[in-house]
Amino acid sequence: MAVATTLNITRASERVHLAQSSVTEQIQALEADLGTSLFDRSRRALKLTAAGQRLLDYANDLLDLADEARSAVADASGTVAGRLTVGGLETLCVTRLPALLSEFHRRYPDVELNLQADDSGRLRAGVASGALDVSLHFGAAPVAAPELRSEQVAEEELVIIMPANHRLAGYSAITPDDLADEAFLVPARLRLQVDVRRNVCRNVA
Numbered sequence: 156m157a158v159a160t161t162l163n164i165t166r167a168s169e170r171v172h173l174a175q176s177s178v179t180e181q182i183q184a185l186e187a188d189l190g191t192s193l194f195d196r197s198r199r200a201l202k203l204t205a206a207g208q209r210l211l212d213y214a215n216d217l218l219d220l221a222d223e224a225r226s227a228v229a230d231a232s233g234t235v236a237g238r239l240t241v242g243g244l245e246t247l248c249v250t251r252l253p254a255l256l257s258e259f260h261r262r263y264p265d266v267e268l269n270l271q272a273d274d275s276g277r278l279r280a281g282v283a284s285g286a287l288d289v290s291l292h293f294g295a296a297p298v299a300a301p302e303l304r305s306e307q308v309a310e311e312e313l314v315i316i317m318p319a320n321h322r323l324a325g326y327s328a329i330t331p332d333d334l335a336d337e338a339f340l341v342p343a344r345l346r347l348q349v350d351v352r353r354n355v356c357r358n359v360a
Contacts, residue, residue, distance in 0.1 A: 156218065158182060158194070159211045160286075162201045170271065215285065229265065236265035242278040242290035243270065251309075252291070 157167035158178065168175045186193050193207035203211065222237055229236035239259075243252050248270060256268055271287065275294065281287035282303060293311065315329055323329055 156211070156214050158201070159203055159207060159214070162203075164201070172269070219285075234265050235263045238267040238269065240269040240271065240286070240288050242273055242281050242287040244275065244278070244292045245272045247291050248272045 157170045158164060161167045161170065164175050164178055168178045171178065173181075182193065189206070189210070191206045192204050193210060195202040195204050225237045241252070241256070252270060256270065259266070260268060271281070273281070275292045278287065278290035278292050282290050291308070315323070315334070317324055323333060326333070
């Protein structure tokens with residue numbers, strides 16, 4: 156699914172938190188098992204073959220069924236198990252989510268946790284498509300899809316950092332209109348690695 160949706164081994168390996176060589180080996184093993192090529196590698200960019208597209212049509216249902224089976228077995232045994240994919244803004248992945256995920260893992264060690272950092276638009280799209288189970292981000296934008304809902308879980312104080320001689324430095328309060336024409340410094344996109352067992356979230360870019 157990751158390779159088919161990104162058509163890029165590097166991005167797919169980042170999404171599933173595996174080495175590129177491991178992703179390549181698993182794709183090759185799947186192709187060997189099915190007896191056909193799933194990707195056209197004749198050009199620089201990957202492209203799904205007809206067989207690959209056909210398998211992709213089943214892939215979501217197969218993964219959903221696997222999760223349903225795990226949940227059914229877990230219910231029968233009285234344990235909480237399965238897979239939980241959480242999306243978050245990079246800021247939240249660095250500051251808030253590591254401790255929460257670590258505590259969640261302590262309580263439910265049989266749940267496989269997967270954390271993905273992205274922007275708000277892609278996070279909402281991920282929840283709508285089913286790629287993410289839940290996402291955390293700032294703002295109170297309405298949920299476009301009727302099958303989804305949003306809930307405020309916390310409040311975060313935001314501050315503006317500026318030079319002492321900036322025109323807004325003496326203001327006691329700053330509105331969005333005050334900032335409309337200002338230039339901002341934006342950090343480079345981070346590639347995040349999360350270890351919930353040790354409560355660590357570090358930049359590995």
